[in-house]
Amino acid sequence: MTVFHFFNCAILTFGPHAVYYSATPLSEYDTLGTSIKAALVYLGTALVKLVCLATFLKVSENDSFDPYQELLKALIGFVDVAGLYFALTQLTHRNIAQNHKFQAVGLGWAFADSVLHRLAPLWIGARGLEFTWDYILQGIEANANLVLSISLAALGSLIWLRKNKPKTLIPIIYACAVIVATMPSITSYLRRGLGWHFPKVVGFELFTSLVMAFISCQLFAACQKPSA
Amino acid sequence: MESISEFRNPRSSSSMGSRKAREREMLDSVCSMIALVFFLVTCVELCDAATVVDVYRLIQYDISGAPFGSRLAKLNHHAGSLHFPPGADLSRTVLIIPVRDLNITFLQEYIAQRQPLGGLLFLLPRVFSFENKDDMRSNHQNQGNDLLKNVIAELEQLLIHANVPYPVYFAFEDDDIDAVLADVKRTDAIGQPATATTGGFKLVVSAPEPKKLISPTITNIQGWLPGLKTDGDASQLPTIAIVASYDTFGAAPALSVGSDSNGSGIVALLEIARLFSLLYSNPKTRGRYNLLFGLTSGGPYNYNGTQKWLRSFDQRLRESIDYAICLNSIGSWDNELWIHVSKPAENVYIKQIFEDFSNVAEGLGFKVGLKHKKINISNPRVAWEHEQFSRLRVTAATLSELFTAPELLESTGGLVDSRHFVNETAIIRSVKLVAESLARHIYGYQGNNIQIFADDSSLAVNPCYIQSWLDFLSRTPRVAPFLSKNDPFVMALKKELEDHTHEVNVQHEVLDGMFTFYDLTKARLAIYQVASVTFDLLLLLVLGSYLIVLFSFLVITTRGLDDLISIFRRPPSRKVKTA
Numbered sequence: 022m023t024v025f026h027f028f029n030c031a032i033l034t035f036g037p038h039a040v041y042y043s044a045t046p047l048s049e050y051d052t053l054g055t056s057i058k059a060a061l062v063y064l065g066t067a068l069v070k071l072v073c074l075a076t077f078l079k080v081s082e083n084d085s086f087d088p089y090q091e092l093l094k095a096l097i098g099f100v101d102v103a104g105l106y107f108a109l110t111q112l113t114h115r116n117i118a119q120n121h122k123f124q125a126v127g128l129g130w131a132f133a134d135s136v137l138h139r140l141a142p143l144w145i146g147a148r149g150l151e152f153t154w155d156y157i158l159q160g161i162e163a164n165a166n167l168v169l170s171i172s173l174a175a176l177g178s179l180i181w182l183r184k185n186k187p188k189t190l191i192p193i194i195y196a197c198a199v200i201v202a203t204m205p206s207i208t209s210y211l212r213r214g215l216g217w218h219f220p221k222v223v224g225f226e227l228f229t230s231l232v233m234a235f236i237s238c239q240l241f242a243a244c245q246k247p248s249a
Numbered sequence: 250m251e252s253i254s255e256f257r258n259p260r261s262s263s264s265m266g267s268r269k270a271r272e273r274e275m276l277d278s279v280c281s282m283i284a285l286v287f288f289l290v291t292c293v294e295l296c297d298a299a300t301v302v303d304v305y306r307l308i309q310y311d312i313s314g315a316p317f318g319s320r321l322a323k324l325n326h327h328a329g330s331l332h333f334p335p336g337a338d339l340s341r342t343v344l345i346i347p348v349r350d351l352n353i354t355f356l357q358e359y360i361a362q363r364q365p366l367g368g369l370l371f372l373l374p375r376v377f378s379f380e381n382k383d384d385m386r387s388n389h390q391n392q393g394n395d396l397l398k399n400v401i402a403e404l405e406q407l408l409i410h411a412n413v414p415y416p417v418y419f420a421f422e423d424d425d426i427d428a429v430l431a432d433v434k435r436t437d438a439i440g441q442p443a444t445a446t447t448g449g450f451k452l453v454v455s456a457p458e459p460k461k462l463i464s465p466t467i468t469n470i471q472g473w474l475p476g477l478k479t480d481g482d483a484s485q486l487p488t489i490a491i492v493a494s495y496d497t498f499g500a501a502p503a504l505s506v507g508s509d510s511n512g513s514g515i516v517a518l519l520e521i522a523r524l525f526s527l528l529y530s531n532p533k534t535r536g537r538y539n540l541l542f543g544l545t546s547g548g549p550y551n552y553n554g555t556q557k558w559l560r561s562f563d564q565r566l567r568e569s570i571d572y573a574i575c576l577n578s579i580g581s582w583d584n585e586l587w588i589h590v591s592k593p594a595e596n597v598y599i600k601q602i603f604e605d606f607s608n609v610a611e612g613l614g615f616k617v618g619l620k621h622k623k624i625n626i627s628n629p630r631v632a633w634e635h636e637q638f639s640r641l642r643v644t645a646a647t648l649s650e651l652f653t654a655p656e657l658l659e660s661t662g663g664l665v666d667s668r669h670f671v672n673e674t675a676i677i678r679s680v681k682l683v684a685e686s687l688a689r690h691i692y693g694y695q696g697n698n699i700q701i702f703a704d705d706s707s708l709a710v711n712p713c714y715i716q717s718w719l720d721f722l723s724r725t726p727r728v729a730p731f732l733s734k735n736d737p738f739v740m741a742l743k744k745e746l747e748d749h750t751h752e753v754n755v756q757h758e759v760l761d762g763m764f765t766f767y768d769l770t771k772a773r774l775a776i777y778q779v780a781s782v783t784f785d786l787l788l789l790l791v792l793g794s795y796l797i798v799l800f801s802f803l804v805i806t807t808r809g810l811d812d813l814i815s816i817f818r819r820p821p822s823r824k825v826k827t828a
Contacts, residue, residue, distance in 0.1 A: 025782070025785045025789075026780070029788045032789075032796070033795075036796050037796070037799060040796050040799050040803065041799075041803060043800070044803035045803050045807040046808060149777075150453070150777040151299055151777045151778060
């Protein structure tokens with residue numbers, strides 16, 4: 022029965038990635054290689070972040086919100102952005118339309134993130150007899166993360182890959198990118214500083230991810246128009 | 250064949266085909282690696298229960314092959330409460346019963362009719378826990394506790410003499426278990442007992458099969474305080490023996506601390522030994538009697554240890570014993586003690602002993618009564634320790650607060666015999682009684698009103714000594730088969746006697762074959778809150794529909810509605826094409 026629960030939570034956490042890949046034109050253009058490369062880049066950035074965190078961060082005894090530490094964590098979080106830049110620009114992709122490139126990179130990024138952060142707790146925890154809602158909430162969080170990663174990849178590709186952008190939209194693009202990039206710090210502030218419970222935080226993440234996806238979609242479409 | 254096909258197909262498709270094959274191989278190897286990792290990680294098993302509680306198992310033993318007690322230890326069933334709907338199938342349910350709400354007749358019938366049950370978990374009030382450090386000494390003698398005491402005593406007797414084919418455990422009430430029980434009661438009241446499809450709580454005790462204890466040892470400790478032997482004495486000095494049995498027996502062996510039966514006896518013996526060692530340390534005050542202190546084991550089992558101890562005596566030593574005083578349960582009396590004898594009251598020696606004791610008792614302000622119980626040699630049942638002495642023709646008496654002789658495995662220090670119900674003043678008065686009576690006999694002050702062990706003298710009874718030993722004994726479960734040969738407790742008693750006496754001997758014997766015991770007295774119970782299978786099925790349905798909706802949404806937004814329809818209409822369209 023409990024392996025059943027693990028199976029359910031695994032579907033919730035990793036299913037959307039597979040569905041996204043097969044439903045969108047990504048599968049037709051065979052962009053699996055791009056996604057896998059993006060996943061490997063994510064692995065590399067995770068290791069770099071780990072080393073930086075271990076070197077610069079103090080371990081706090083209580084679970085309170087320390088602004089200095091959180092600022093440091095946010096700065097280290099920008100290593101993420103650097104990794105994404107690397108994945109989008111430096112890796113040699115085959116001739117894929119920019120439209121599909123950012124989707125593939127975002128998908129690979131989100132999949133690696135889910136596997137690294139959520140697979141082990143899921144395997145060890147969801148198989149046990151004890152029932153908690155945590156793993157289902159974690160799966161919803163993984164979904165929100167997928168949307169956020171794709172939005173971040175979209176905004177990144179707009180910033181770095183598209184050369185002619187309407188001048189008015191540039192600050193909006195940068196602002197959205199900053200918001201999406203600092204999402205981890207925002208959620209950690211909500212959880213520790215304001216003391217929100219896990220379901221509330223997940224709901225907030227879901228909401229913001231949908232809003233951000235909508236905004237980045239509109240920005241992408243708006244930037245598409247001059248070249249078209 | 251292959252070369253022709255290669256020649257025919259355009260280069261791009263062949264290269265794409267090989268690339269696809271390579272990718273598929275890579276995927277396969279990755280999948281098999283992941284499967285291996287999963288398999289390895291399965292071996293990691295963590296306990297993730299919300300609540301883990303210490304539980305104590307009901308004793309499991311055989312008397313001459315007849316099984317008694319709980320015969321199983323492993324537990325893996327759903328929790329239920331007493332409010333179960335009548336006629337429900339309880340063979341896979343563990344009933345959690347707080348002893349406050351226990352209806353003993355219901356349980357009696359249930360066990361007598363041998364109805365199937367998954368297990369029993371009794372919740373005892375914290376008052377009876379010896380790990381409850383605070384309030385250990387306060388005397389909770391209110392009405393509620395007395396009633397509870399009787400219920401628990403009855404329960405204990407019922408369980409000890411029943412053959413229960415499912416696991417029975419005892420636990421102490423605490424917040425976690427109380428919350429679990431409240432939840433279980435609520436679901437039971439709705440009328441839906443917990444099973445695999447309806448969720449609820451699961452109680453798991455993972456324990457190995459209980460094994461027989463092979464050759465359980467009982468250890469007798471004796472201390473010898475020699476008397477003053479003047480040069481002219483050719484024969485051996487007479488001896489007075491003071492004996493107490495130190496082991497207990499109860500429904501939960503890990504909880505059988507026996508503060509009154511016979512912790513009070515042990516403490517009194519040690520204090521008397523201390524006082525007489527002070528007297529005997531100076532040759533001027535050393536009496537003309539040897540003193541033999543005996544801490545025997547095997548008390549609940551017809552004083553088996555005492556019998557073996559006496560049999561090991563030298564004939565001369567046995568004949569030199571003037572009389573023996575056995576101490577049994579002297580910790581919770583108010584104003585009357587009993588001296589139990591097996592020789593009739595007209596016997597000269599008995600008369601003398603009784604006179605000594607009653608004179609001293611009068612001086613101390615309470616009564617001592619004499620009770621005579623004939624021994625039946627053919628009956629193997631030995632109710633008092635002095636009977637073992639009498640069977641070997643040694644004059645002996647037992648000093649006890651109990652009026653009637655206890656039955657087999659009764660009053661042996663079980664669940665209710667905890668520290669709260671023992672009164673140090675009672676023990677102090679008993680010590681004074683025995684010490685003064687012995688001293689008058691030894692030093693020949695019969696009938697005189699002299700107090701040797703007066704308060705505020707150097708020979709006063711030390712209440713701190715009594716209290717500290719009583720506290721220690723009330724924290725030590727002492728069921729003999731579970732005490733190993735070199736158990737720290739036995740070593741502690743030996744060391745204490747060594748401090749007070751001249752020579753200490755330890756005798757290891759094997760408990761008589763009539764009793765067989767099984768191990769496993771303590772375990773940890775894990776309480777899991779489980780969700781039902783229907784919940785997971787529903788979740789699967791919801792997730793399946795979510796993924797399908799997501800798929801359709803993505804196809805519509807990225808490829809257009811026609812594509813979505815074409816996915817679902819593909820088989821018929823192909824047929825049309827070929828046709």
